Amino acid sequence: MTLRGKLIVLVTALVVLAGVATASVLHAAGREDRKNRVQAGGPPVRGGQVSLAPDSDRRIVFRNMAWGPHRDELATVPAADPSGPRTASGVKCLRFYAAAGTGVCLRAERGAVQDGYRAVILDARLKERAHYSLPGIPTRARVSPSGRLAAWTVFVGGDSYAGTNFSTRTAILDTRTGRLTKTLEDFSIERDGHPYRASDVNFWGVTFADDEHFYATMATGKKTYLVRGDLTARKVTTLRTNLECPSLSPDGTRLAFKKRVPGLPADAPWRLYVLDLATMRETALAEPRSVDDQLVWQDDRTVTYSLPGDFGADLYTLPADGTGSPHRLLTAGLAPAYLG
Amino acid sequence: MYVADSRSTPAAPAARLTTGRRSAVAPTVLALGAVSLITDVSSEMVTAVLPLYLVTGLGLSPLGFGLLDGVYNGFSALVRLIGGHLADRGGRHKAVAVFGYGLSAVCKPLLLVASSLPLIGAVLAADRTGKGLRTAPRDAMISLASAPEARGRAFGVHRAMDTAGALLGPLVAFLILRQAVDGYDAVFTVSFCVAAVGVLVLVLFVPARTAPERAPDAPRASLKAALALLGEREVRRLALCALLLGLATVSDSFVYLLLQRRLDVPDRWFALLPLGTAAAFLLLAVPLGRLADRVGRWQVFLGGHAALLCAYALLLPGWRGAALPYVVLALHGLFYAATDGVLMAAAAGAVPAELRSSGLALIQTGQASARFVCSIAFGAAWTAWGDRTALATAAAALAVCAAGAVLLRPADTARIEGRPV
Numbered sequence: 001m002t003l004r005g006k007l008i009v010l011v012t013a014l015v016v017l018a019g020v021a022t023a024s025v026l027h028a029a030g031r032e033d034r035k036n037r038v039q040a041g042g043p044p045v046r047g048g049q050v051s052l053a054p055d056s057d058r059r060i061v062f063r064n065m066a067w068g069p070h071r072d073e074l075a076t077v078p079a080a081d082p083s084g085p086r087t088a089s090g091v092k093c094l095r096f097y098a099a100a101g102t103g104v105c106l107r108a109e110r111g112a113v114q115d116g117y118r119a120v121i122l123d124a125r126l127k128e129r130a131h132y133s134l135p136g137i138p139t140r141a142r143v144s145p146s147g148r149l150a151a152w153t154v155f156v157g158g159d160s161y162a163g164t165n166f167s168t169r170t171a172i173l174d175t176r177t178g179r180l181t182k183t184l185e186d187f188s189i190e191r192d193g194h195p196y197r198a199s200d201v202n203f204w205g206v207t208f209a210d211d212e213h214f215y216a217t218m219a220t221g222k223k224t225y226l227v228r229g230d231l232t233a234r235k236v237t238t239l240r241t242n243l244e245c246p247s248l249s250p251d252g253t254r255l256a257f258k259k260r261v262p263g264l265p266a267d268a269p270w271r272l273y274v275l276d277l278a279t280m281r282e283t284a285l286a287e288p289r290s291v292d293d294q295l296v297w298q299d300d301r302t303v304t305y306s307l308p309g310d311f312g313a314d315l316y317t318l319p320a321d322g323t324g325s326p327h328r329l330l331t332a333g334l335a336p337a338y339l340g
Numbered sequence: 341m342y343v344a345d346s347r348s349t350p351a352a353p354a355a356r357l358t359t360g361r362r363s364a365v366a367p368t369v370l371a372l373g374a375v376s377l378i379t380d381v382s383s384e385m386v387t388a389v390l391p392l393y394l395v396t397g398l399g400l401s402p403l404g405f406g407l408l409d410g411v412y413n414g415f416s417a418l419v420r421l422i423g424g425h426l427a428d429r430g431g432r433h434k435a436v437a438v439f440g441y442g443l444s445a446v447c448k449p450l451l452l453v454a455s456s457l458p459l460i461g462a463v464l465a466a467d468r469t470g471k472g473l474r475t476a477p478r479d480a481m482i483s484l485a486s487a488p489e490a491r492g493r494a495f496g497v498h499r500a501m502d503t504a505g506a507l508l509g510p511l512v513a514f515l516i517l518r519q520a521v522d523g524y525d526a527v528f529t530v531s532f533c534v535a536a537v538g539v540l541v542l543v544l545f546v547p548a549r550t551a552p553e554r555a556p557d558a559p560r561a562s563l564k565a566a567l568a569l570l571g572e573r574e575v576r577r578l579a580l581c582a583l584l585l586g587l588a589t590v591s592d593s594f595v596y597l598l599l600q601r602r603l604d605v606p607d608r609w610f611a612l613l614p615l616g617t618a619a620a621f622l623l624l625a626v627p628l629g630r631l632a633d634r635v636g637r638w639q640v641f642l643g644g645h646a647a648l649l650c651a652y653a654l655l656l657p658g659w660r661g662a663a664l665p666y667v668v669l670a671l672h673g674l675f676y677a678a679t680d681g682v683l684m685a686a687a688a689g690a691v692p693a694e695l696r697s698s699g700l701a702l703i704q705t706g707q708a709s710a711r712f713v714c715s716i717a718f719g720a721a722w723t724a725w726g727d728r729t730a731l732a733t734a735a736a737a738l739a740v741c742a743a744g745a746v747l748l749r750p751a752d753t754a755r756i757e758g759r760p761v
Contacts, residue, residue, distance in 0.1 A: 001544070006544040006545065009540070009544060010540060010541070010544055013536070013537065014537065017531070017533040017534075017536055017537060019532040020528040020529065020533050020581060021529065021534075024526045024529035024530060025516055025519050025523065025526045025530065026527065028394055028516075028519075028520030028522075028523030028525055028526035029519050029520040029523065029526075031520075031523075032520055032521050032522070035463075051598070075668070108519075115514070115517075116608045118608075128389070132607075133606060133607045133608035133610070134607060135607035135608070135610040136391075136610075136611070137392055137395050137396070139395055143383055155391055155395060158611065182607070197723055197724075197726075198723040199720075199722035199723045199730075201718045204760050210595060265458075268456075303425075
């Protein structure tokens with residue numbers, strides 16, 4: 001082929017490919033616009049004043065994924081009428097949790113050349129009290145029952161070219177003193193009764209017992225452990241293996257968690273269980289699907305979690321004693337927390 | 341074998357004739373550089389958004405995914421050797437390269453339909469297979485198209501273009517996500533379009549026959565001949581040195597982690613640390629390639645490791661200066677600029693043209709495997725003794741390996757090829 005011919009081929013291909021590329025971007029942008037229009041049959045959402053203060057009306061606060069002008073804003077709905085009208089706050093978070101009037105919101109911050117992430121501590125009126133920059137993509141957030149401590153986990157990317165090696169970093173903040181533990185990896189570890197140290201230790205999924213003690217997942221050497229942590233002693237102790245994203249029941253007696261069950265497909269390896277801390281006995285819950293989420297307790301008898309749905313994710317509830325069956329709590333919602 | 345090399349490299353005199361200037365870069369090298377630039381824009385676009393896509397787009401936790409990574413590492417080393425061997429058989433460098441680039445290109449739209457971890461893992465494995473297959477033939481083509489005395493510069497130009505693409509990729513992805521929130525499908529589609537342009541540039545503008553006509557007495561490209569290369573004194577020395585120094589080269593992620601720990605790099609900057617290394621690599625690749633042509637590849641290669649040793653040393657003590665992260669990243673980039681292309685330029689001089697692709701693959705694989713071993717050992721040392729002692733050990737090991745490499749000292753290939761020093 002002559003140079004002229006080659007150039008013609010190249011330019012033609014460039015025009016075609018540029019067309020395909022532009023169309024795909026426009027299509028994706030257009031889809032976003034459609035999501036900003038209200039979907040027929042979707043839950044009613046209206047903007048309004050949202051409070052995190054525990055009051056007499058028990059409410060659920062969550063990421064509203066329903067299409068419309070308030071898509072992906074934190075919203076509340078009465079716990080007694082979860083499919084009822086939602087009140088949207090105008091505040092956007094990738095991950096969120098709240099307790100006793102304190103909220104932790106992990107959000108993306110648009111920068112000039114790349115997005116950054118930050119953890120924002122919100123007061124009961126959703127006003128920003130403090131913020132901390134994050135080294136990676138937010139995945140888990142929790143607040144202690146008193147509202148004093150906040151914990152968050154992010155994924156930290158590794159190398160360049162098709163780098164698929166991720167690690168996590170988990171931080172705990174004392175919102176009263178501003179004292180920040182940037183990573184639990186600095187804590188001393190006692191594994192099976194012996195001091196342990198390794199460079200491949202990762203922590204995620206903190207759940208608080210009180211303002212000094214917590215449970216979390218620790219991974220090292222291709223195993224995951226349930227650990228109990230002590231903030232004052234700056235120490236974690238392993239209790240059990242193969243237990244991820246624990247969530248402590250309100251009465252402090254049980255942990256709900258996801259567990260990697262052997263023999264299940266690699267893309268859906270998790271099943272839900274509850275561990276009784278007094279007897280260390282596990283109970284399988286009646287959810288046949290794989291759940292990749294940190295559960296939330298609705299009360300001492302019921303757990304709540306999200307599963308992928310038509311509009312991002314839906315929330316489900318399930319008895320915590322292994323009986324019953326999953327019940328859809330609400331559609332198009334993520335990252336729930338109970339207020340009041 | 342050096343004689344065979346200079347005798348049977350038809351593209352080299354052509355390159356000199358067309359430009360008239362000393363050590364100008366051959367059009368084939370520029371075309372291959374453009375292919376790498378475009379392909380890296382495409383692949384780094386995907387790399388930049390993949391974690392975000394997995395976590396916020398698909399709701400998966402990418403942690404389990406990292407477990408597959410080790411498998412890929414060993415696999416890609418094997419694939420590289422296969423690619424190198426296939427390319428040498430019948431001088432099919434371009435064909436193997438086109439297949440490699442093409443395979444990676446078709447993986448991009450597959451990401452659109454893969455929505456579970458094993459499927460995404462399989463697509464990424466195919467993508468890496470493509471990368472493994474194409475690397476050695478491409479480097480062989482660069483060396484075959486360049487005059488022996490200008491190879492350092494040619495590889496420098498190629499690596500600079502390659503790195504420029506890697507820096508541009510995340511920016512393009514970011515701009516797309518600006519236009520279309522959650523537009524991961526658009527990122528993957530655009531990435532495919534860009535990759536397709538790269539393949540097309542390769543098909544149209546890189547000559548099919550960069551390999552020489554096989555001289556009757558030249559070694560036949562076979563696996564046996566490729567392995568027999570290790571019997572050659574110069575190849576063996578080069579491979580040994582690359583292996584030795586690779587054994588003391590701590591992986592990038594550890595360097596960034598150490599940097600963050602030692603110097604309290606703010607969290608929001610952590611993701612930018614690799615960009616610092618890449619920027620220094622981009623700026624220094626051509627000057628150091630030229631320097632390698634002038635003073636000797638071996639000296640520059642060793643100098644690069646000296647820069648790495650300096651970076652380790654700076655990370656060691658408790659000093660904290662505002663400039664220190666920049667200095668460490670600059671030294672880290674300098675290390676890559678002085679070693680990555682320069683090693684290939686040096687190896688090209690030691691491997692006959694008929695076995696160029698296999699020979700380069702052999703040395704690359706040796707170096708990569710050594711670095712992999714070093715990473716595992718470093719992780720273990722970190723665990724056993726803490727990061728400071730591990731780093732001190734790595735620095736000592738690097739000094740010892742460098743001393744060993746100085747003793748082994750392969751002859752300067754540039755000089756052997758008849759260039760006055």
